Amino acid sequence: MTKQVVPETARRRxxxxxxxxxxxxxxxxxTALRVLREHGTGGLTARRLGTALGADPSTLYRYFAGMDDLTRAIGDELMGRALDNWSATGEWTADLRSLGLAIHSSYLAHPQAAALTASRVTGRPREIAVDETIIGILRTAGLPDATAIRLYHAFIDLSLAFAALDAGALALAEEARTTDEEMWTSTYARLPAESYPHIAATAGLLAARMPHSAYPVVLDTLLANAAAQLAAVQAASTTGR
Amino acid sequence: MTKQVVPETARRRxxxxxxxxxxxxxxxxxTALRVLREHGTGGLTARRLGTALGADPSTLYRYFAGMDDLTRAIGDELMGRALDNWSATGEWTADLRSLGLAIHSSYLAHPQAAALTASRVTGRPREIAVDETIIGILRTAGLPDATAIRLYHAFIDLSLAFAALDAGALALAEEARTTDEEMWTSTYARLPAESYPHIAATAGLLAARMPHSAYPVVLDTLLANAAAQLAAVQAASTTGR
DNA sequence: ATCCTTATGCCAACACTGTTGACTCTACCG
DNA sequence: CGGTAGAGTCAACAGTGTTGGCATAAGGAT
Incomplete structure (x- = not known):
């Protein structure tokens, strides 16, 4: 292979x-983020990105090993923006909550890009920075390492998983020009009450609730659980002293 | 358009x-599930599926409106299998827990297929059946409709989101022939302790925990929270009587 | 038992895709 | 001010989803 991806820092000319x-x-x-917004989840192609940049498609391969590599870079960019828009206050549950929401909304700000990248661990620098931050918050709060890691794991996977799910729904809705609400009122509200009594009985509530993300609700239960675990640990250490 | 997709039930010849x-x-x-397992997430093509079936690729368009439609059918199949492998006991939190795990493991049994479909709402019959079942469990347990719908929403989105995330990781790992554990021991464990003190301090725990799914942990906290809400509702109704 | 209709499968073609090897040309180092 | 090598270009390859037109045989009608 004559072509080689040169790391950005080593680029000379x-x-x-x-x-x-x-x-x-x-x-x-x-530019890829812009192309994705304009042309949808499947609209990011080497040729289109090339034209948008005013460059030959093959030039991209001087910067990224392939479209897959570029995709990971896009994901890392979203992660970085989340961290940039966030600042710590010192109150650990509040900090985790706002960080989670920052990640979620950073991804949802670019639904098409997020749908493509959010369900992948990139292993790139800014993602690692977020991991370090989360683990730091939990350990500094006083949680024992094992508990901290268990909660970190739940927190980050929960946030990424919901970012991917919600972004996917949002991107699909934007591309089809149809809101989720319409889907829930049209499809689900018309199911026969004999076969689907519970859906029929709650159709109105479903149409009102389903278009929103369930992430905040789940995040809050997780954080409340985390706070309870810290309280339990501290009570035990006080008793044992 | 001369071609028309004929619904399966109306197919005569x-x-x-x-x-x-x-x-x-x-x-x-x-067959699509088999092709996906053998050729990976990106390996499901009309031509390959055609050859696997012993049919011309274009024949598929007599059965599905396009590859996207086929993808949704695959997702619905996984959802149906989850419901088939599940049975109610009457104890509602246990039932929800086992149903969630059934969905999760049904998807993880076909990681490549799940990665492709799990983050999409299909609106197809077997998915609707699962929705009806969940809402039924919550309402029968005695939760007021508004609470039941909030919990249903959290439950189903949580389960699908984690199915997609975990399946994606699993599919990627199988295709790259590298386990997540290797990734966590190789990449994260080697980060310098000066820049990433918290990751460095917990590297061993991370490598042990991250290859597993966080879904059971999060699911259990959600269900515990749900049980608490039911208890609160019942206490209030007893007091008020 | 034979005919007719038309659903179903096949074929060829279209406009795309990611990716690469060989090429030009120019920005920079010495 | 030259020479070099690295960035951008070009053309090509094998592959993709999808469609319009066509042949054919299944199954209802007679």
Whole structure:
């Protein structure tokens, strides 16, 4: 293979494209986000991204090992933006809550991109930074390592899983120009009450609730549980002293 | 458009394929599951599925509106299998727990298929049957409708979101022939302790915990919370009587 | 038992996709 | 101010989903 992906820091020459744009990893990722927003989840193609950048599609391979690699970079960008929009207050449950919501809404701000990337662990730097932050909050709060890791695991997977699910629904809705609410009022509300008595009895509530994300509800139960675990640990240590 | 998808029930003639196989929605979906297992998440193509069936790729369009429609049918099949492998005992939290685990493991039994479908609401019959079952359990347990719907929403989205996340990780791992455990021991355990003190301090715990799913932990906290809500409701109604 | 209709499967073609090897040309180092 | 090698370009490959037109045989009608 003659082509080699050069790490962004080691890039020395920046030769402008035939159409005049000067490329960079950053520019490519940002343009990819725009292309995804405009053309939908399946609309990010090497050729389209090339045209949007004013460059030949094959040039992308000088920056990323393939479309898959680019996808991971996009995911990491979303993760980074979440961390940028967040700041600690010192109250650990509140901090975790706002961090979780920051991640969730960072992904939902780019539903098409999120649907593509959120269900993948990228292993890239800004994702690792988020992990370090979460574990730090839990350990600093006073939770024993084993508990902290169990909660970290639940927290991050929960947040990513919901980001992917909600983003997927949102992206699909935007592309089909139909809201989830319509789906729930049209399909589910019309089911026969004989076969589906419970759905029929709660159709109105379903139509009102389902278009929103269940993430905040689940996140809060997890955090309440975490707080209870910390209280239990501290009570035990006080008693044993 | 001369082509039209005929609903399975209305299909009258069954003309064998040149290679002798007699097609059906069911056979196509099952073959698709096999192809996915053998060729990975991205390995389900119309041409490959056609060859696996002994039929021309375009024949698939007599059964499904497109690959996307087929994908939704696959998802519904997994949902149906979950419900088939489950039976009620009457103890509502236990039933919800086993149903959640049945859904999760039904998807994880076909990680490649699940990764493709789990983050989408199909609106197909067997998915609706699962919804009816869940709402029925919650309402029969005595929860008021509003609470039941809130919990149903959290329950189903949580289960699907984790199914998608865990299946994606599993599918990726199988295709790359590398376990998550390796990833956590190789990448995360080698991070410098100066920059990532918390990850470094808990590397062993991370490597042990992360390869497993966080779903059971989160599911249990949600169900405990649900039980608490029911108790609160019943206490209030007793007091108020 | 034979005919007719039409659903069903097949074929060829279209406009796409990601990716690569060989190429030009120009930005920068010495 | 030259030479070099690295960035951008080009053309090509094998593969994709999808469709319109066509042949054919299944099954109802006679």
């Amino acid at each position: 920046r030769r402008p494209t035939r159409q005049g744009t000067v490329l960079s990893e950053r520019l490519i990722v940002e | 069954r003309r064998p394929t040149r290679q002798g196989t007699v097609l059906s929605e069911r056979l196509i979906v099952e």
